[in-house]
Amino acid sequence: MKPGLYLPARPFKTAQQGTDTMGNPTAAMLVIGDEILSGRTRDSNMYFLAGELTRQGIDLKEVRVVGDERDTIVAAVLALSAAYDHVFTSGGIGPTHDDITADSIAAAFDTPISVRDDARALLAAHYAKTGAELNEARLRMARIPDGAALIDNPVSTAPGFTIGNVHVMAGVPTVFEAMVASVLPHLTGGAPLLSQSLRLLRGEGEIATPLAALAADFPDLSIGSYPFQKDGVYGTNIVIRGTEGPQIDAAMTRLAREVGL
C-alpha cells in the first residue's frame, strides 16, 4: 500500500485492552450448525461478516460456533446478547427437523413463536410464482417469534428476523450475505478508521523490539504484526491503525527508517 492511502480498518489499541477503544458499537456472531463443528462444511460467513462490520465501523469482538442443540443455542444467545450491542446468527432457519434456531431464539427471549401471516404471505407469493407447493415443511420457515422484525431475503425469500439486538440469518452463504446487506444499513456505525500496512521480508523476531517501542510511543495507534510463510518466503505484515492520518504517517515513517528500508 502506498503511504498516504488510508483504508477503513477496525480500531483497537494495545494500550486499552478489554474495552472498545473508539466508542464504536460492538458485535458478536453466533454460527449454528453441527456441519461446521464436524468439519463437513467450511464456514465462510464469519470472514464475510467480519469484513462488512469493519467497513461499517462496528467492532466484532467475539464469535462462537455451536451445534444444533437448543439449550446450547439459548445459552450462547443470552450471553452474547447481554455482552454486546449486536448479535448476528448464521444457520438453522431452514425447513427441516434439525433447523431449530428460530425456536431457540424465541426461547431465549421467552417469547411465543408461530407461523406469522407476514412471513407466510412472502412464502405463498414466492411458491405461487415458482409453482412449488407451500407444504408444511416450508411453512416452518414462516415461524417467527412475536415482536420480531423480518429481514429481507432477496435470494430465496424465506426471511430472517431481528428480535431485540439479535439478527437471525440463514447459513447458506449467498443468503447470509444478502441478509447482512439488508440489515447493515439500518445499524449505526462508528467513526471511519484508517490504516496503513507494510510488508517486510523479515521474521517477527527481528522487528519485535522496534515494534514494541513504536507501540509505546504512539499509544493512540494500534500496531499489529502478522507473520506469513508461503512458498518458502516468509515475512511479516505490519498494520498501523488509527483515526489520525498524519499520526499513522509519522509512525510508519519511523518504522521504515528503523527497519532499514
Next chain:
Amino acid sequence: MKPGLYLPARPFKTAQQGTDTMGNPTAAMLVIGDEILSGRTRDSNMYFLAGELTRQGIDLKEVRVVGDERDTIVAAVLALSAAYDHVFTSGGIGPTHDDITADSIAAAFDTPISVRDDARALLAAHYAKTGAELNEARLRMARIPDGAALIDNPVSTAPGFTIGNVHVMAGVPTVFEAMVASVLPHLTGGAPLLSQSLRLLRGEGEIATPLAALAADFPDLSIGSYPFQKDGVYGTNIVIRGTEGPQIDAAMTRLAREVGL
C-alpha cells in the same frame, strides 16, 4: 458415495441433544487474534482442526474466536477448560508485543511463566543453525508456564505447549497443522463412526417431511440435511451417521425409495 462405503464421521443424534451421545471425548477450540475479528485474515485452522478431531473420534462441541485481550482470553480458557475434555488454542504465541496468549494461559491456570531452559535450548539450536540471532524478542517464544509439556513444532521450532487440558498452538496455518499432528496421537479418541451421504437436486422443503419421519424411526442414527446452491443448481446433501453399517444402509435405502430415486 456408493452405498456400503462408510467414512468416519462425527457422531450426533437428534434424539439426544445437548450431550455427547457416543461417550466420545469432547473438545472446544479457542481462536485468538484481532486479525480474524477484523476480517483481515480468514481463519483456516478451525476447519482443519474440526476435520482432524472428527477422524480421531473426538467431538468438537464449540469454537470461540476472541481478540488479543488478556482478560477475554483468560475468561474463555477457564469456561472452555471446565466444560470440555480438551481445549485447543490457535494464535498469539509469536515474538511480538501483541502475542499474549502464553501469559494469558498461565494467568488462567494461576501458574508462573518464564523462559524455560528446554524451550530456550530448542530455539538456541535452531538459530545457531540458521545463523540468526536469538534476541530478546525471539526468546519470548521460550516463555512457557510452569508444569506445561512442550508441543513439537517441526516447521519453525518455537514450541507450543499443553497445560492441564489446554493445548496451546500457533496461528500460522502450517505451524498450527504441524502442532496438531504432534498432539493428536497422544489423545484418546472414541469409537470409529460411519456415514453415508446422498446428493439430491431438490430443495430441503420437498424432503423435510420424509426426513423427519426417518429420523423418528431410526433414533440411533443422526440424519443431517445440508442445502447447497451453486451456479444456479440447488439441492440438498443428506448425511446419515451412526455406528451400525446395516442400519445406515436400511435408512438410506428407505430414503432413496421415498424421494423417488
